[in-house]
Amino acid sequence: xxxxxxxxxxxxxxxxxxxxxxxxxxxxxxxxxxxxxxxxxxxxxxxxxxxxxxxxxxxxxxxxxxxxxxxxxxxxxxxxxxxxxxxxxxxxxxxxxxxxxxxxxxxxxxxxxxxxxxxxxxxxxxxxxxxxxxxxxxxxxxxxxxxxxxxxxxxxxxxxxxxxxxxxxxxxxxxxxxxxxxxxxxxxxxxxxxxxxxxxxxxxxxxxxxxxxxxxxxxxxxxxxxxxxxxxxxxxxxxxxxxxxxxxxxxxxxxxxxxxxxxxxxxxxxxxxxxxxxxxxxxxxxxxxxxxxxxxxxxxxxxxxxxxxxxxxxxxxxxxxxxxxxxxx
Numbered sequence: 001x002x003x004x005x006x007x008x009x010x011x012x013x014x015x016x017x018x019x020x021x022x023x024x025x026x027x028x029x030x031x032x033x034x035x036x037x038x039x040x041x042x043x044x045x046x047x048x049x050x051x052x053x054x055x056x057x058x059x060x061x062x063x064x065x066x067x068x069x070x071x072x073x074x075x076x077x078x079x080x081x082x083x084x085x086x087x088x089x090x091x092x093x094x095x096x097x098x099x100x101x102x103x104x105x106x107x108x109x110x111x112x113x114x115x116x117x118x119x120x121x122x123x124x125x126x127x128x129x130x131x132x133x134x135x136x137x138x139x140x141x142x143x144x145x146x147x148x149x150x151x152x153x154x155x156x157x158x159x160x161x162x163x164x165x166x167x168x169x170x171x172x173x174x175x176x177x178x179x180x181x182x183x184x185x186x187x188x189x190x191x192x193x194x195x196x197x198x199x200x201x202x203x204x205x206x207x208x209x210x211x212x213x214x215x216x217x218x219x220x221x222x223x224x225x226x227x228x229x230x231x232x233x234x235x236x237x238x239x240x241x242x243x244x245x246x247x248x249x250x251x252x253x254x255x256x257x258x259x260x261x262x263x264x265x266x267x268x269x270x271x272x273x274x275x276x277x278x279x280x281x282x283x284x285x286x287x288x289x290x291x292x293x294x295x296x297x298x299x300x301x302x303x304x305x306x307x308x309x310x311x312x313x314x315x316x317x318x319x320x321x322x323x324x325x326x327x328x329x
Contacts, residue, residue, distance in 0.1 A: 013066025020057050023050065024075030027083065031264060038219070038229045044262045045295055048284060051080045083262075090282040092309035096326030097206055102128040102254035102298055104215065105140070106318030112136040115316040116143030122313055122324060126202055127160040128254035130215035131318075155195035157213045157255070164203040171197035171242050173214055173235035197239065197255070201248070206329045209305070210248035214239055214255035232258050233265045240268030243303075250304035252327065256320065257299050269301060276300040276307035276325035285312050287321040300325045 026033075026043070027050055033040040054076055061069035101124035105115055116139065119127055127148060132140060137153060144151065148160035154170045173196050197214040216239070217231030236257070243251065253273055259265055261275050277285040277296060286293030293312075298320055300310065305327045313322035 009065055009067035011068070013061055013064040013069035016057055016060050016064060016066055016069035017072035019053075020061075020069060020072035020076055023053050023057070024072075024079050026050065027076060027079045030262075035264065041219075041229050041259065041263050041265055042221075044264060045260050047260075047262050048084050049294070051076075051084070054080065084284075087278065087281065087284055091280050092282055092311075092326075093280065094308070096308040096328045098125045098204060098209070098328075099123060099324060099326050100126045100128070100211075100252055100254060100300060101313065101322055101324045102130070102213075102256075102300055103313075103316070103322035104130040104256040104298060104318060104320040105132060105136070105316070106320065107131050107133050108319075109136065109317040111317040112139045113143050115318060116140050118314070118316050119322060120144055120147040122322070124324065125162050126211060126252075126254075128211070128213040129158045129160070130156065130213065130256045132156050132158055152198065152200060154198040157196060157198055157215055159198065159200055159211060159213050161200075161202055165200045166203065167199070167201040167210075169199050170195040171199050171212065171214070171239065173197040173216060173238045173242075196235070197242075199242070199246075207250065208248060210246055210251045212239070212243070212251070212253045212255070214253065214257065216255070216257050216259070219258055229259075229265060236265050237268055240272065243269065243272050248304075250329075251302065252305065253299065253301040255299060256297060258297050260295055260297060261299065261301075273301035273303045276302055276310040276327070277323075279310070280307035280325070281310035285310060285323065287312060287323050289319050290315045290321050291319075293321060296323075298323045302327060305329060 030043055033043055057073055101122055109115055144160050148162055150165045151160040152165055152168050199212050202209045202211050216235040219232055220228045261270055285296050287296050287298040300323055307325050308328045309326040311324050313324055315321055
């Protein structure tokens with residue numbers, strides 16, 4: 001009776017090898033994925049998490065003792081490291097002239113006063129808030145007044161500063177109507193005319209700094225429409241045009257962009273500014289949701305200044321975590 005010979009290590013695990021190659025190609029060619037139904041944006045939003053498939057495939061390859069699968073895994077490992085390896089180390093430096101913080105305080109925040117106190121305790125020189133409701137606005141203004149003598153609120157976004165503000169204007173980011181939970185707190189008239197972005201000049205002892213605060217449209221996932229990003233993408237394009245027309249050499253953009261900088265929707269922004277987290281952060285700096293962050297959708301982007309550190313602050317009553325950065329001239 002003849003016993004069939006067991007396939008050699010180069011013939012075992014071909015399915016695992018194929019899956020490893022597909023994973024590597026998916027990450028390498030993510031920009032080529034169609035954005036129909038928002039698929040491309042969805043993949044790019046959670047792109048770092050695709051690396052979790054590598055240890056799964058590695059375990060399967062070792063169990064199968066498959067040489068071809070192990071070799072195929074080199075592709076996704078190499079691609080992932082080329083995309084995100086630079087985020088694994090701590091790139092922060094000492095020094096810095098100014099600390100900026102951005103926080104989506106949450107329309108349903110049960111403790112806006114506590115959130116304001118926590119943010120003031122961060123020591124930020126410039127503080128941007130998004131998703132401010134009419135009901136909570138006076139609370140933030142009162143609690144932050146002592147630490148921040150200068151402030152401006154436009155619609156649902158606001159800027160508080162220890163330094164004087166000037167050249168303040170509303171920025172039309174392509175949609176003035178509110179969406180999602182925040183809309184429940186606004187009247188029909190307010191929904192039609194509520195700004196979601198502003199621009200101001202901060203007078204620092206090193207010269208003027210143009211600061212933008214923005215809250216782009218929400219994205220939705222539903223069975224029929226897929227990953228719907230139309231309002232957010234329109235806002236990103238409008239914001240990109242406003243920044244392209246900005247004459248100041250030094251610019252900081254603070255806000256909840258409802259997307260990561262890997263998302264193709266922000267190509268117009270990332271072509272002009274760079275992320276403080278990518279340049280001077282420690283890790284990925286995920287900011288949402290607060291209880292178990294899986295994506296950094298709250299951004300600090302800069303032009304003409306150098307980030308020296310970028311970090312995430314402790315949770316407040318919001319469903320977002322505050323993000324902070326130190327910048328230098």
